Amino acid sequence: MKKQKNTNTLNGKDLMTVGIFTAVYLVIYILASCVLGIIPIVSMLMSCFSSIILGIPMMLYFSKIKKFGMVLITYIVNGTVMVLLGLGVYSLTIGIICALIAELILRSGQYQSANRAILAFAIACVGANANTIYWVTGSAQFLERTAASMGTDYMTTVVNYFSYPWVLPGVMLSAFAGGLLGGLLGKSVLKKHFIKSGLI
Amino acid sequence: METILRNTRPTARQMYLDPRTKIFLCLTVSFVMLAGDGMGTMRYVQPVLAIVPLVFLLLLKKPWIAVYYVGMYIITTTLPYLLLPHLPSIVNFLFTGVIAVCTQALPSMSMFCLLILTTTVSEFMAAMDSLHIPKKLTVPISIMFRFFPTIREEYAAIRDAMKLREVGSWRNPIEMLEYRLVPLLMGLVSIGNDLSASALTRGFHAPTRRTNVCPIGFHWQDAVAFIFCMVVIVIFSLSLLLGW
Numbered sequence: 001m002k003k004q005k006n007t008n009t010l011n012g013k014d015l016m017t018v019g020i021f022t023a024v025y026l027v028i029y030i031l032a033s034c035v036l037g038i039i040p041i042v043s044m045l046m047s048c049f050s051s052i053i054l055g056i057p058m059m060l061y062f063s064k065i066k067k068f069g070m071v072l073i074t075y076i077v078n079g080t081v082m083v084l085l086g087l088g089v090y091s092l093t094i095g096i097i098c099a100l101i102a103e104l105i106l107r108s109g110q111y112q113s114a115n116r117a118i119l120a121f122a123i124a125c126v127g128a129n130a131n132t133i134y135w136v137t138g139s140a141q142f143l144e145r146t147a148a149s150m151g152t153d154y155m156t157t158v159v160n161y162f163s164y165p166w167v168l169p170g171v172m173l174s175a176f177a178g179g180l181l182g183g184l185l186g187k188s189v190l191k192k193h194f195i196k197s198g199l200i
Numbered sequence: 201m202e203t204i205l206r207n208t209r210p211t212a213r214q215m216y217l218d219p220r221t222k223i224f225l226c227l228t229v230s231f232v233m234l235a236g237d238g239m240g241t242m243r244y245v246q247p248v249l250a251i252v253p254l255v256f257l258l259l260l261k262k263p264w265i266a267v268y269y270v271g272m273y274i275i276t277t278t279l280p281y282l283l284l285p286h287l288p289s290i291v292n293f294l295f296t297g298v299i300a301v302c303t304q305a306l307p308s309m310s311m312f313c314l315l316i317l318t319t320t321v322s323e324f325m326a327a328m329d330s331l332h333i334p335k336k337l338t339v340p341i342s343i344m345f346r347f348f349p350t351i352r353e354e355y356a357a358i359r360d361a362m363k364l365r366e367v368g369s370w371r372n373p374i375e376m377l378e379y380r381l382v383p384l385l386m387g388l389v390s391i392g393n394d395l396s397a398s399a400l401t402r403g404f405h406a407p408t409r410r411t412n413v414c415p416i417g418f419h420w421q422d423a424v425a426f427i428f429c430m431v432v433i434v435i436f437s438l439s440l441l442l443g444w
Binding site: 011016019022023027074076077081083085088135138142164193194197 | 229
């Protein structure tokens, strides 16, 4: 078999890995959203919980990454699916920026450092959960509109984005914290199961 | 002679439409529902867009999904107004408003569901090739669609095995996560290795153009869908610019 000249470009096997882990990522993400999104207050903390659960598969994925571009493709696909699902374009736009930062962090450690992988995953989580912006602004818009059409009785329910300025940064921060926790959990699971069994 | 190779017209299995038309329809529904604020003309356009997935569901004879869709739509449009006066404003902000936003997301979710149900991987690849989307994006997406049923199957097997041994239940979520997710990942990684070896030996990554026998091409029904999308987009931009 002829060896590829440039080992830095993605070959078929890498694209396969990207496809497999993107599928796992999306299935777990959507399942977690469906289960946790129904519970009232937890729905806003969902980005944190889903990041913790996703830590295990994503740490395995990040440990397999040796080339530039794989994280980027995963988050582009994730963002595109979110756009087609009608959940806002922020996951795609901010997700790409955060995935690029994550790629650079991974590359700065020559794709070897576990701590850098955890940090990269946490940053990528912030980008992937960015469509919470759409939920928060949409919710505020709806409340304003309803309050305006219902008269003064409902003025107590008037909420605009500035009534709760901490919500959006709070969600982003919880996604980041969830990413860090998930990364640590993933790292320990990796050590406990995958390295012992000789999978990586 | 009508064989599967000669059949160039999309049938009910493909929702009578070209995959590119379906993606365009999906994007139109998603963007207009998302960006429209439900004021002015959009008050009439958004319900019309919400009917689009319903029409397709009925055309494809999927009555139960249609009933479910209508039920969910009615719940998300009425429930927030019933809950609103009885809850404190922070709960309204974080919960009631979010249900209301679901009204806008439901039609596009259903359109995406239809897109996946009625498009095979091969048709999707053919459509993406003709749109000149780079292979680095389409290959992972096609693997992804190929993998969804595998994940489901593997998970069911692991769940049964773990139930049999009484390992992990809802009472102990961390244990459950560990003893279900880890075997699942182990299984999937080795399946993935097999799959990539088999695909590479079949010339999966060959630099040549991929051939196929899928019924890809535009017909009158695609033209109707395109005109519909264009009308919606024009009305949407007019209402955005002129404030109708």
